[in-house]
Amino acid sequence: MNSNYEKSAQLLERAKKVLASGVSSEFRKYNHPHALFYTHGKGTRIYDVDGNEYLDFTLSQGPLILGHSHPEVLQAVHDYSAQGQLYAGQHLQEIELAEKLNELIPSAELMRFCLDGSEAVQTAFRVARAKTGRQKFLRFEGHYHGWLDNVAYGISAPSAEALGDREDPNVFPWTAGLPDSSRADFIVLPWNDLDLVSRTLEERHEELAAIITEPIMCNNGCIVPKEGFLAGLRDLCNRYGIALIFDEVITGFRVGLGGAQRHFGITPDLSIFAKAMGSGYPISAVVGKRDWMELIEQGKVIHAGTMNSGNPTVAAALATIRVLEREMPYDRMYRLGQQLMAGLREAASEAGQNLVVQGLGPMFVTYFGNEGELTDYRDTFHADKGKLNRFIAGLHDEGIRVIGRGLWYISAAHTEADIADAIAASARVLARL
Ligand SMILES: Cc1ncc(COP(=O)(O)O)c(C=O)c1O
Numbered sequence: 001m002n003s004n005y006e007k008s009a010q011l012l013e014r015a016k017k018v019l020a021s022g023v024s025s026e027f028r029k030y031n032h033p034h035a036l037f038y039t040h041g042k043g044t045r046i047y048d049v050d051g052n053e054y055l056d057f058t059l060s061q062g063p064l065i066l067g068h069s070h071p072e073v074l075q076a077v078h079d080y081s082a083q084g085q086l087y088a089g090q091h092l093q094e095i096e097l098a099e100k101l102n103e104l105i106p107s108a109e110l111m112r113f114c115l116d117g118s119e120a121v122q123t124a125f126r127v128a129r130a131k132t133g134r135q136k137f138l139r140f141e142g143h144y145h146g147w148l149d150n151v152a153y154g155i156s157a158p159s160a161e162a163l164g165d166r167e168d169p170n171v172f173p174w175t176a177g178l179p180d181s182s183r184a185d186f187i188v189l190p191w192n193d194l195d196l197v198s199r200t201l202e203e204r205h206e207e208l209a210a211i212i213t214e215p216i217m218c219n220n221g222c223i224v225p226k227e228g229f230l231a232g233l234r235d236l237c238n239r240y241g242i243a244l245i246f247d248e249v250i251t252g253f254r255v256g257l258g259g260a261q262r263h264f265g266i267t268p269d270l271s272i273f274a275k276a277m278g279s280g281y282p283i284s285a286v287v288g289k290r291d292w293m294e295l296i297e298q299g300k301v302i303h304a305g306t307m308n309s310g311n312p313t314v315a316a317a318l319a320t321i322r323v324l325e326r327e328m329p330y331d332r333m334y335r336l337g338q339q340l341m342a343g344l345r346e347a348a349s350e351a352g353q354n355l356v357v358q359g360l361g362p363m364f365v366t367y368f369g370n371e372g373e374l375t376d377y378r379d380t381f382h383a384d385k386g387k388l389n390r391f392i393a394g395l396h397d398e399g400i401r402v403i404g405r406g407l408w409y410i411s412a413a414h415t416e417a418d419i420a421d422a423i424a425a426s427a428r429v430l431a432r433l
Helices: 006-016 071-083 094-103 119-131 180-186 194-207 229-239 259-263 292-295 312-328 328-350 377-382 385-397 416-432
Strands: 038-042 047-050 051-054 110-114 138-139 186-189 209-215 245-249 270-273 285-287 354-357 361-369 407-408
Touching: 006 361, 047 377, 051 361, 051 377, 051 416, 071 312, 094 110, 094 312, 110 328, 119 209, 119 270, 119 285, 119 292, 186 194, 194 209, 194 229, 194 416, 209 229, 229 245, 245 259, 259 270, 259 361, 270 361, 285 292, 285 328, 328 361
Parallel strands: 138 186, 138 209, 209 245, 245 270
Antiparallel strands: 038 047, 047 051, 110 285, 270 285, 354 361, 361 407
16 A cells, blocks of 8 residues: 655655646646655556555556556667757658658658647647638537647536537636637537537538547547547538548557557548657657648648657657557557456446446546446536545555546556456455545
């Protein structure tokens, strides 16, 4: 049992004097029992300054698809960085990485590398606006597309009722400090309702440059699209000349080597890859069909960045993909994930707990509720968030680290023994809840 977080508490007090809230990303504030300080990670384990060990299902919010400190990734980063770090120019592995994405991802005819998901999303919007000559994008309630101004709305709401009319939802800003003008950039709708999107587009398609969606909704729940939803979006975008953008920041290299677009057989015009592509190094890609991305080629759309495609990040991505291609861990990740999902359901049923487990396997969500599976953001308000917090905190004290909103990620490093440990610990916590 982990119960001593004293050194982390002391470091947090020291950090708060110079780092706002002691952290460098908002989400890191919300750990149990407070923001923690870590010393190292290896494979499926991560260790904090108090000597606590955790079996890690957060994978650092998704990137660590091979687990912590994969030796081949570290070696590749070391070797390629020893040659140079950043050239303000091109290098060989950058082409190799682009060729690899082109081979694996159906829509990746042409691409650019960036540093993170947030800026790659904005690049896709710029391309879509430039090509269509229209200004707005359509986004969905509860989806997350980064922290920048025009996507910092519609991520959360005080209650399902507060969201109001499904046809014309109330939209809540996520943060203070947004320019009034950013509110005019988008339309928001509930997800997974093709009929509603279709009716909205009939009236408003002339305003829209793009529809952006997480192809599997992972930022609130872990919800697969309804049969025909993504294909329907594809048809509507074709009909009205709108860019279909898949935000594959989570699904990319997680549901398979070609992302959700290969998994579902729907090819978007533009898409974003980040997290699992780079094993924890800051690299993302905005990829797309040539007739969209060529606007960058033609110099009509500008995309830039001093730090883009530096040696360490490109080497990390190439090595990650090389290991994934060689070991093809996906069948195993699905199997282990589904084993864990089944084990959690069984443990919950034995403990008489209303735990719902939903997802594909490589990622899934746990929450407490009596209303069945989630289909969109509005459904998430049925869940008992207080009980989920107690479950996640209980797991944490048992040495099992899960993302606070109940999201679990499986890596290629997880073993049968890890899954058994996680089920046993969950059973103990569920019995105590
Ligand atoms: C679906 C999705 N899109 C975009 C982002 C933003 O990516 P980043 O945090 O790398 O800027 C995230 C981050 O969690 C995400 O989950």
